[in-house]
Amino acid sequence: MQIRQQKGQSLSEYLLILGLIAVTSIAVVGTLGSTIRAQVAAMTQELAGQDSAAATGLANAHAGKALIDATEQLGLDRLRAGEGN
Template identity: 50%
Template sequence: MKKLKQKGQGMTEYIIIVALIAVSAIGVYSFFGQTIRNQVAGLSAEMSGQDSDTQISAAQQSATDANNVAKEDYNLGNYNEAANKSAAGN
């Protein structure tokens, strides 16, 4: 009976770790998602033989906006403000 409890405990620990990684990934994507999308769009345009200056400029602006939001000090009391700035910049 003891081995079943230990296996359940191990599975629970893995679930917690996966959940933390997922939450972290969502947070990173919410701040840098637009930058990533613009970079991929620029790569796609260049690979198809088109000029990607517009996408490169948009990616640089998105990165600057995300960097400005990341530099500010946020806590649980004003985190929603950061999320709104990030969404508005994207």
């Protein structure tokens, strides 16, 4: 009976870790999603032999905004107003 409880406990721990990884991944994609999209667009344009200056500039702009958003302190009043999105 004790082995079965240990297996159940291990499974619960793995599911908890998986959930934390999923939440972290969602947060990263939410923060950096537009940056990654713009970088992929720039790479695609370069591979196609086109000028990617506009897409690269957009990626840099999104990266700068993501950095500002990541370092900003959000208070409860701003979160209630929907500014944290």
